Amino acid sequence: MKIIVISDIHSNYAAFESAFETVKSINPDGIIFLGDYLTDFPYPQKTMELLYKCKSAYKCWFLRGNREDYLLQHRKNLNDGWVHSSSVGSFLYTYENLTEKDLDFFGSLPNCLEIKIDDMPIITACHGSPKSTTENILPNSSAQLKYAKKIKGNILLCGHTHHRKVVSVKDKQIIFCPSLGLPQDGEKYGHTWITLLTSFDNNWKTDFIDIEYDADTLIKDYRKSDLTEYAPIFSECIIKSLQAHGDIAYQCVVLAWEKAKKDNFKGGKILPEKYWIQAAKELKII
Numbered sequence: 001m002k003i004i005v006i007s008d009i010h011s012n013y014a015a016f017e018s019a020f021e022t023v024k025s026i027n028p029d030g031i032i033f034l035g036d037y038l039t040d041f042p043y044p045q046k047t048m049e050l051l052y053k054c055k056s057a058y059k060c061w062f063l064r065g066n067r068e069d070y071l072l073q074h075r076k077n078l079n080d081g082w083v084h085s086s087s088v089g090s091f092l093y094t095y096e097n098l099t100e101k102d103l104d105f106f107g108s109l110p111n112c113l114e115i116k117i118d119d120m121p122i123i124t125a126c127h128g129s130p131k132s133t134t135e136n137i138l139p140n141s142s143a144q145l146k147y148a149k150k151i152k153g154n155i156l157l158c159g160h161t162h163h164r165k166v167v168s169v170k171d172k173q174i175i176f177c178p179s180l181g182l183p184q185d186g187e188k189y190g191h192t193w194i195t196l197l198t199s200f201d202n203n204w205k206t207d208f209i210d211i212e213y214d215a216d217t218l219i220k221d222y223r224k225s226d227l228t229e230y231a232p233i234f235s236e237c238i239i240k241s242l243q244a245h246g247d248i249a250y251q252c253v254v255l256a257w258e259k260a261k262k263d264n265f266k267g268g269k270i271l272p273e274k275y276w277i278q279a280a281k282e283l284k285i286i
């Protein structure tokens with residue numbers, strides 16, 4: 001029995017297309033998606049089309065991530081301040097490219113699932129933690145212990161951190177599944193990861209599978225997209241993240257906020273673009 005786990009696509013359709021070819025060659029018994037399907041890369045409809053294709057071709061389990069939560073919250077309150085800016089422009093761009101069907105699909109997804117396949121041990125799957133789409137339990141051993149005790153089976157699948165790691169907690173395993181769109185472990189340029197669970201001795205064995213994709217074309221197409229106008233510096237950060245292997249957007253936003261605070265900025269959540277530009281220049285992103 002083989003189960004594929006795909007997490008944190010973040011609209012990186014090029015990585016998803018390559019991953020889909022690998023999925024077809026493995027011909028798994030099912031695919032578990034851990035959420036954060038969209039935002040960060042352009043053309044979200046390409047990711048949605050491929051998600052629906054997976055859904056019709058394989059048994060799939062879909063979880064909701066924090067990015068889906070943000071999009072669903074915006075649907076309820078369109079006056080929440082999303083504007084063209086590096087702070088939230090990627091969310092606005094993505095939202096405007098979605099259909100009602102896409103949003104209804106996200107709205108139907110759970111944030112935690114207990115998956116029972118034949119007589120295999122139950123797999124608990126979530127985005128951040130079983131309790132919250134935004135909780136990051138990778139560095140927190142007490143949270144890991146708490147959730148390891150609570151789960152019914154012997155493995156807990158988490159996304160959200162973008163890192164790939166297996167942590168043993170007593171007789172349980174917490175598997176931090178890597179991001180397909182923006183993996184964070186110093187990958188070679190144009191490489192990414194999916195997770196494969198294989199049944200073995202009435203247990204699940206975990207492997208991470210390296211996948212190569214065409215990052216050059218992705219970057220070229222990114223630069224042609226409207227996303228670069230919606231979130232100018234943020235877009236450069238995401239492109240740089242592919243080239244320089246790190247969470248460049250996070251580094252840039254932290255520095256941009258430091259600069260704004262020094263300036264006594266008190267304008268709310270949307271950081272003026274000038275701070276993004278100053279931070280991006282200092283970090284040599286632009």
Ligand SMILES: [Fe+2]
Pocket residue numbers: 036065066067127133159160161
């Ligand atoms: Fe996330």
